[in-house]
Amino acid sequence: MLKDFAKAAKPSKEEIDERLEVEQARLAANQLRIRQAKVPVMVIFEGWGAAGKGSVLGRVIKDMDPRFFSVVTLSSRPTEEESMRPFLWRYMVQIPKEGQFKFFDTCWMEEVTNGLISNTLSHEEYDNRIDSINMAERQLVDNGYLVMKFFFHVSKKEQRARLDALSADENTKWRVNEDDYVENEQYERALEVYGRYLRDTNRSAAPWYIIDAKARKWATLQVLEFLNMGIEVAIHNRGVAAPLRQNVFALKRMPPLASIDLDKTIEYDEYRAQLSELRSRLRELHNVVYRHRIPVVIAYEGWDAAGKGGNIKRITSALDPRGYEVHPIASPEPGEKARHYLWRFWNRLPKAGHIAIFDRTWYGRVMVERLEGFCSENDWRRAYNEINEFENELIEAGVVVIKFWVQIDSETQLARFTDRQNTPEKQWKITDEDWRNREKWDAYEQAVDEMIAKTSTINAPWHVLESNDKRYARIKALRIVIDAIEHAC
């Protein structure tokens, strides 16, 4: 893509100035339209060192309202803290919210191409990164994001001249680092890697725009024209449903909830004995998890009053409190609602060696959001695949993912609701909403069956915990967590 890059003819100086003024004003107007249309915009600048990304950025935003955009500058290598999370993590936590622009002064490309050039990333890892990036960009676009990617291209000679000029000036020499000169010396090799990356990630959801970056103003004009076009198309497209993708993950066959045998029980003495034994084992394993730097995610979903809280407590009581966190998930806060629905979960991922337990999860998308109409039909239908992809990202990064559906029957729920209502110390646990949700039992059951069928991937299947007898469910959960961690160690 880079070697045969078809440059547009550069206009005259006067024409550039004239068109620049028009495009800057157009962008200011488009910024307002983006705010009103509530589209989140992610603009990615990548390219050769010293190609002028920073100064072009300064000109691009010239007429924009600085309160509604921001600039993200990421280091080309992850920090220690960042490297304890999946590859996409440090980027995904930065995505803009609706109506806002975020400019990324290098994003996920640089880390990957640097890795390949310096031979610190294997070809297999490279391929995995490309899959992750394509997945992330497509998911963002499918969920209403506009993602615009610009590659700033300069020749070897031009790059060298700029590096020398920057180094010669006291005020700018800090902008040049050794990597930039290395890149220039290995220009041909880098050209090949960049070309390959651009080809590998040039998808219809977010195509590449290659910018002839030799002259600053001309480069600015190219960016502005593409950006304005992109915005206008995005506003026009808004609300158009994204196509549903075929499932590509191997699935485990799961029985429908109605066929689950809920009569399973455990005797009290047996329960105490097993609980004590399993806890000791989990306590030991938590040490191993920490030492081997394994991140663990445990996701709980289930009926109201199914016993999620008590079940979680039997897990945490075996853990060192410095090594886990429980995230109770309620309805999203405004800043969370204004972003990709998985953002708030990206934000809560455990670092290597830690355990994150979610009391309700990202599956809200295909349950409460589906049934209450908080998202469109296209949104929740797409979500099965998006969630499988999200979990696959975690698994590829070495995260142990364990998902529990805590199952009871409708009569048991009624008995527990009534008990809560009648016991003063338990009344805080029951709300009118619980009673309203109960009326929708059948619709929920259908949604849950569909969810379990479509998201029980081989690597992260659902585990149904039969919880009419809460003790039985606790013992089963402990066993599953222990098995999964032992398997990973």
Added chain:
Amino acid sequence: MLKDFAKAAKPSKEEIDERLEVEQARLAANQLRIRQAKVPVMVIFEGWGAAGKGSVLGRVIKDMDPRFFSVVTLSSRPTEEESMRPFLWRYMVQIPKEGQFKFFDTCWMEEVTNGLISNTLSHEEYDNRIDSINMAERQLVDNGYLVMKFFFHVSKKEQRARLDALSADENTKWRVNEDDYVENEQYERALEVYGRYLRDTNRSAAPWYIIDAKARKWATLQVLEFLNMGIEVAIHNRGVAAPLRQNVFALKRMPPLASIDLDKTIEYDEYRAQLSELRSRLRELHNVVYRHRIPVVIAYEGWDAAGKGGNIKRITSALDPRGYEVHPIASPEPGEKARHYLWRFWNRLPKAGHIAIFDRTWYGRVMVERLEGFCSENDWRRAYNEINEFENELIEAGVVVIKFWVQIDSETQLARFTDRQNTPEKQWKITDEDWRNREKWDAYEQAVDEMIAKTSTINAPWHVLESNDKRYARIKALRIVIDAIEHAC
């Protein structure tokens, strides 16, 4: 405090077990009361290495609902990212929200005492840290927090025995690091430093509880009894107004708004010439700010339609977009409202070398929150001093703090509102709320006069920008920013 520490008599094994069970159940009940009373609880564990903080913590939380507490584990030294912010920053961003417990497995004590023991912190710096910590703890308590501080005390011999035991076991040896052995070798010196710190920070708002940590269960029981008592007192005290503190900061005398001459103007040609010159100067200075790692905070307050947005833009247009961020401040999100009102600003502090511009600020506390009754009278009256302290923390950490009040008269506002209403492209800028606020002009003016009088500290005075002529205000703002940065370089 440590040498003459009066140990409580240790009860018999049976009595400890019995009381432990009572206290754990009491804490579970108190956790629910804390949720209902919406009190945020910060529990700080400090003490000797290997004194058993972690395992006591595990026992303390045994019967708590793990969804409503969490544990913060901070490294004893700030990371590179953390060290680019004021000392308190990495702690303040972690404070709990109302109804929640956060356990800090070491907090601000360890960093400071380590610094003194290793001679990396001067005595002057130590004194400053103590002031910061006392300020932070008092502000938290005054704003409804419960802060409980426990110091785990063991003898030199006991510590040594524990370190050896931990090191001997494959599963636990990673818990011991070299610092722990150094601490043991320098026990007497550390004892002196810890004793001094405990004395220096033993204030009525958040006194120290010294725990005889020789036996695990007994230590747990001591913590539980103090914690339960603390919770019960805090719930009892809830809603009691905190005393107003005397102002201790030197203030600059400021004229009332009504006496400001708003007829100041600048000719268009003169404006263009000065704008261009001042921007070039600011552009150069931004480089220096980056290279010298100076953090800058620019705060904007002012009447609706006074011209804040345009003024901010004239500043940002001279800046490298990778080195600043504009934070538009609207009403707080739920997670922000549930914490100390300054938390969301701690969260947005610029790192060294960056500029943060706030479009509306922490002064909302003494303007809109005061006038709309979003906080109590005691809250906003206390806030003048709290804000002066907050800004003082920034200034002590080397942050350049610049505060603008953008001033217009009531007739000018009316003219601008009417213009916005009548111009389609400007209509998004005007809401019914703006008109409602306008009706309260006199009350606001009185509040602003009080605010400016009480928070114009010598190091961070208000600058009033006469903005009936917006151009005049822009030039004045640019000059003030340039002066302040030049002064700091």
